[in-house]
Amino acid sequence: MIKVAGRPESLQSKQFHYCPGCTHGIIHRLVAEVMDELGIREESIGVAPVGCSVLAYEYFNCDMHEAAHGRAPAVATGIKRVHPDKVVFTYQGDGDLASIGTAEIVHAAGRSEKITTIFVNNAIYGMTGGQMAPTTLIGQKATTSPYGRSVEAQGYPLKVSEMLATLTGAAYIARVSVHDPQHIRKAKAAIKKAFEYQIAGKGFTLVEVLSTCPTNWGLTPIEALKWLEENMLPYYPLGEYKTPEEVK
Amino acid sequence: MIKVAGRPESLQSKQFHYCPGCTHGIIHRLVAEVMDELGIREESIGVAPVGCSVLAYEYFNCDMHEAAHGRAPAVATGIKRVHPDKVVFTYQGDGDLASIGTAEIVHAAGRSEKITTIFVNNAIYGMTGGQMAPTTLIGQKATTSPYGRSVEAQGYPLKVSEMLATLTGAAYIARVSVHDPQHIRKAKAAIKKAFEYQIAGKGFTLVEVLSTCPTNWGLTPIEALKWLEENMLPYYPLGEYKTPEEVK
Amino acid sequence: MKQEVIMAGFGGQGVMSMGMLLAYAGMMEGKEVSWMPSYGPEMRGGTANCTVIVSDKRIASPITPSPDTSIVMNLPSLDKFSSMIKPGGVLIINSSLIEKDTNRTDIEVIKVPCNEIANELGNSRVANMVALGAYLQKTGILPLESIVKAMKKVFAGKEHLIPLNETALQRGAAVVK
Amino acid sequence: MKQEVIMAGFGGQGVMSMGMLLAYAGMMEGKEVSWMPSYGPEMRGGTANCTVIVSDKRIASPITPSPDTSIVMNLPSLDKFSSMIKPGGVLIINSSLIEKDTNRTDIEVIKVPCNEIANELGNSRVANMVALGAYLQKTGILPLESIVKAMKKVFAGKEHLIPLNETALQRGAAVVK
Amino acid sequence: MPKVVFDEDRCKGCELCTTVCPKNIVVMSKKINAKGYHPATVDEMDKCIGCAFCANICPDTVIEVFKEEKK
Amino acid sequence: MPKVVFDEDRCKGCELCTTVCPKNIVVMSKKINAKGYHPATVDEMDKCIGCAFCANICPDTVIEVFKEEKK
Amino acid sequence: MGERILMKGNEAIGEAAIKAGCKYFFGYPITPQNELPEYMSRRLPKEDGVFLQAESEVAAINMVYGAAGSGARVMTSSSSPGISLKMEGISYIAGAELPCVIVNIVRGGPGLGGIQPAQSDYFQATKGGAHGDYRLVVLAPSSIQEAVDLVQEAFEIADFYRNPVMVLGDGMIGQMMEPVEFRAPQKRDLQPKDWATDGCKGRKPNVINSLWLQPEKLEEHNWKLFKKYEEIKKNEVKYETIQMEDAEFALVAYGTTSRICFSALETLRAEGYKVGLIRPITIWPFPEAAINQAADQVKGFLAVEMSTGQMVEDVRLSVEGKAPVHFYGRTGGMVPSPNEIVDQVKAVLGGGK
Amino acid sequence: MGERILMKGNEAIGEAAIKAGCKYFFGYPITPQNELPEYMSRRLPKEDGVFLQAESEVAAINMVYGAAGSGARVMTSSSSPGISLKMEGISYIAGAELPCVIVNIVRGGPGLGGIQPAQSDYFQATKGGAHGDYRLVVLAPSSIQEAVDLVQEAFEIADFYRNPVMVLGDGMIGQMMEPVEFRAPQKRDLQPKDWATDGCKGRKPNVINSLWLQPEKLEEHNWKLFKKYEEIKKNEVKYETIQMEDAEFALVAYGTTSRICFSALETLRAEGYKVGLIRPITIWPFPEAAINQAADQVKGFLAVEMSTGQMVEDVRLSVEGKAPVHFYGRTGGMVPSPNEIVDQVKAVLGGGK
Ligand SMILES: Cc1ncc(C[n+]2csc(CCOP(=O)(O)OP(=O)(O)O)c2C)c(N)n1
Ligand SMILES: Cc1ncc(C[n+]2csc(CCOP(=O)(O)OP(=O)(O)O)c2C)c(N)n1
Ligand code: SF4
Ligand code: SF4
Ligand code: SF4
Ligand code: SF4
Ligand code: SF4
Ligand code: SF4
Ligand SMILES: [Mg+2]
């Protein structure tokens, strides 16, 4: 008998603190599997954000560095510039990356910083209790958009991958989802590509992963996957927005 | 005899502190002319940046508000939300807007904040003595890129208009130049459109104006206009990147 | 008169609103009250607790190292809070979910099968009211009716829930009687 | 021995490097020195000035409210700095650009047509060296040669400029002799 | 024959695994685990085809899937 | 006939105006203004067509251009 | 108004602001103050006001800067790390002399720290965490009722002096529920905001600014600010003394900690210790004179804080060496218990009552 | 090394850092410290190091956080408003106990203020401008030579204690040129950085972190930090005394201001006034003991600062009421002249020498 699924070595055996059915856990595992497959666990330095995944440093079985809220790309830049031969990645939520950390992610991409960002877009601030994120959909209720997000008051949800793909320094930008096994497989493939391109020195790489927050969406985990599929996929189309071939 | 050119009423009679031949002065005049033509001087509130145009509040003949470096869009948001019936604009350099103020400009655009931003891109930090800006061209020397900007070390110059045009909340985004009278005329037309769209409530509007910094480029004013034309225009193509028709 | 009580349980067991009701009722009875929640990292599924103080005098600290009473709705809460109760105090245990006993002999222990009673009433979510009923009956700090009055304030818009909750209170009280 | 001098002029007149040369030369002669520039809002075209102190002892403040000498290369500098000079001090005026006179009678005034002399030498940019030559000759604080030695350090890579600058120094000194 | 192993005490009862099994054999157990959840389990292990969908969607790495070595 | 008026003491001698005049009549003066610059001026005013290019490119609002009223 | 209702501190602060005429709120989520922006997001749209979640704390404080400069009553709130991000903006607002109210619901630090109640931002609030010579008026409520009253007053103080006012609470003040009553705030005699940037129709343009390139002017501005601060020191000091009349030993504590000290004081008094409590309500300006005076009466002081020792410096400064000043602190989110304080006092007094 | 060369303060600081083994610099332009990043941008690429202009001060300090956490000797610099923006990051670095050197070339504030020399960021530097209980070691050079020596030492102190060190200069220190000599820095006995995140080959993963969700743990961490700070207070206080042996009155000043006080002192001594000068070199830890001792000897103190009065509080705290502490300040970019100080001293002494 061989094990075809289970805990990758790059994941600590600790239990996640995430809510039941929260797909942060799936995304953690995918990143760890990729690290295992590429054999880079001992060469990798991960940067944990402030968000529900703030404790990511307890889960990944490699060197981990905390960042201030939104600043993971800057912290990663500091690390990568000191250790250009190491693999450096950030793991960030949508509040972290698309709100407070906008400047840092844009400039990491612009500078073509050779890091990989796993961007977990769950259209909400999970950690702090369900406030509106820049990626919260129009009409979606959050604790700070109690009447539903409206264009007039809060503008349009940010499409981060589309925006970053305009930057020459971005080598690989893809949006994936983890709402069913097929998409989980594709998500992993994209994450693997991103790491590979980083290792090949192609430039900045980012994978946006659509994710659920059953707790703050007020849905069961199963309903949450469905809500993601029905509401987020149409607004946030999946696909590769930039591949290294386009970087001359 | 009628006056066909001269100081617009929306410009104070004070003399600019700008270096000889610095095109900041032209851009100031264009904005003031547009305010005159639209008759909005008394309805306008301008936000001055930190940069060579930090003293803009001494030049525009309307209410003016200083902002911290890079934060003009946030200050303007505060003003506009209090006075939705007034015309609010920011005047910002490339260090101010494209570097430290990246998050603020992206989110003002994303929120579809009804303000107008005049973005003066001179590919350098003028005020502080010629440091590299995010818009400094590859190979261009600056006091903090003494060996010329290189892709490897500093990445690619940011194309702000292209990036912001991907945001749904941005209603009007155009790039213009002021290196000759023809382009100056077009620049003014774009600025006027931007104000008109703001007044019409279309959303966020921005005009990127390619500008010179003879002092820090180490060129005479005439050489500087030429350098702009020959080096900046190819990398920063002029045109309208977004017009309100695209906002549904 | 001063009563300090800590109420604790799983996130979904309604310990916070049970405390709020008690505080509200106390206030409506003209007492000084305070309600202080634990607030952990906002990750769900953990345990929650709150401290309620009802007093005739100005309340100093809204938290207490040694409450008069503790209401524990699940096992982790028993482990955590039983040792804090002041000698002579009261421990109310939700015996539906907690089999374990406390080893304290200097306090009075009251076991209430809150979930079973709630399930009998057809709604497991009122287990908290069963516990509260037992508490009120035991301590006599406030009459049951004052809680019902408070419900009218707190459940604004959901008044239809009041009768069920009232019954639950009474059933809890009955356990102690 | 301590000499405090303020040198002032338009941005492009080389007052800063004139001060630097003096400080460098002083240091090479084993003296304590300091050079302190004015630094305005980094907008060009204004006036610039620096304070140089050359002393045998530890230098306290690198700026001074009352210098021994002031070298003014343009009109605004005359207006600004002539009043500060300590009684009995020296004012060196670039008479090529300044027609106005000072109304101070308690100081020695030396007029040097710096630009004219520099133009004669074929390069208006050495007007500063003309002024410096006059200053050295007048105060005797350092020999001209020490400045030439300093140039070798400061003009590294542009040694070909040294002879011209040296001549300018001498021409300036000659005005005072 | 493929085998699926649940680390029951890690399970948070989210039920996601039950929705993806092509054989519909993953179900929620009646018992309560240490964390207070009803854990997932497989009733008819012999029907399992070892596709690992269940493990792939499990957010808490509860599930291991074993398969015969292909020779 | 169009007329161009220079507010000489505002001029910073940048010379931009001299490059855009279609009639090539904007030149730098020999004199030095209050700021220490050689100001721009127009020698042969009669050649001016009132296009205002000079005023448009002047960064310091030195130049006013007047034209006959069109009737 | 008049009715007592049970409210969570964060929400009560929000309601108090609205009652004080605050119509604009710019903020960014952070525990343990989230209920405040959330409350504002529900309420302000109904009051014809604006709630806006900014992209960051930096943006939020600059939005406040713009709104305050254009004449609005405006508020922001955050907790420790978020307040640190606001430092530059706060300095601008103070420099430009604009009124606004900033709430800091302090949590344990440094860094990401924790989210439990703390008082370790005292220095930042009172000494100036940002650059330059400026001061915030800092109000430190110890109950929800006081929070409500002080928030309302904060807006008046801010407008009266054209100065930012900080309300310094902690996780406990933010999260706790207590009965509150909304009383009509005491209005001050306020000048019209004719300096605001709201369009220059019929007047010269207004400018809001903190830049003074000539040092002479900037110095002048600084001394002007200094005089204002001296004025505030003279007029706005607030504190409460409890059983100080016959006290031979004084506890000094503010906010949450003062309540616990009160508890300790009751115990100590019951045991015959003549202990009193001085509770600064404004921590800037600090009740220096009151403490200095008390120093002539008591044998010593014990400053109690949820920090490793910050306010204690102000106590020492006030006491001027006249009596020993002891310190007891818990930090990182730990709240001292009354018994700990009782023990400390006894230890200090060495048995002598 | 050995040769005296004339260097601008900002550039000398850069060179000193390089000599101390600093290979990484992350910064953002701001006057009056631009020559420092500019110098690093020229030099570091040649030293196999990295200069990177960050997109902002916030990004710069977080790059420093990352670089320091992964084991590098790293530096950043800025001036007042920029330092305010770094507050959150500094608190993280202090919380995570990482070594780095932060240079603040202070200018006039508050807000955008001005760009001339000032000392009005003293509180921010020494009391903790950010949230939480943390301390920076703060070194305040008064000459370029001292700046060079202290910067080299700063890296050693930082590594020795795993604590950020701030070098607090002002526009004058940054812009002035003086002769300097690069001496071999005094090396400390440093532990290997086996805690750094540089890849976990052959060991357990390392974690750099400032979060402690359990308040008990966070408190423990805070007391651990506190003990470290006490240790630093014990070992690292540096100050200079000038003519204090027979002094009957003491000036207290640091950095640029101390030089001007020295000038004033010479004048006063010449006129027969027995005046001395205490010059703190570390302003945190502050030379409390030295000043307290002096208080037994002198009739009074005059604290002189380029601010409206900040260090003077530490002087008062040190003196503990034993002698009057006077204050003289210029601010907003104005530098006091020796004569002003002479006059102040005379005024205070009321003619009595
Ligand atoms: C400077 C600062 N501001 C705010 C916070 C509070 N905070 C913690 S996590 C978070 C947002 C988390 O949302 P997101 O990044 O989307 O992650 P998620 O929890 O949804 O995975 C916020 C605002 C903080 N810790 N620091
Ligand atoms: C927080 C902060 N950081 C840095 C500065 C210094 N600073 C002033 S202007 C400027 C850049 C100006 O460049 P840009 O925005 O391109 O305007 P320009 O001068 O080129 O017109 C900088 C970095 C500052 N004042 N505040
Ligand atoms: S709050 Fe949302 S994002 Fe956070 S752990 Fe729970 S479900 Fe996941
Ligand atoms: S420095 Fe450059 S941008 Fe600034 S005024 Fe001079 S020329 Fe213009
Ligand atoms: S491996 Fe596939 S078939 Fe087997 S239990 Fe899991 S999902 Fe079902
Ligand atoms: S997906 Fe995992 S956690 Fe969820 S029920 Fe299945 S085994 Fe349990
Ligand atoms: S108006 Fe036209 S023609 Fe006349 S001077 Fe100016 S540029 Fe020349
Ligand atoms: S463009 Fe204007 S400032 Fe320049 S030379 Fe002509 S008139 Fe003078
Ligand atoms: Mg999120």
Ligand SMILES: [Mg+2]
């Ligand atoms: Mg620029």
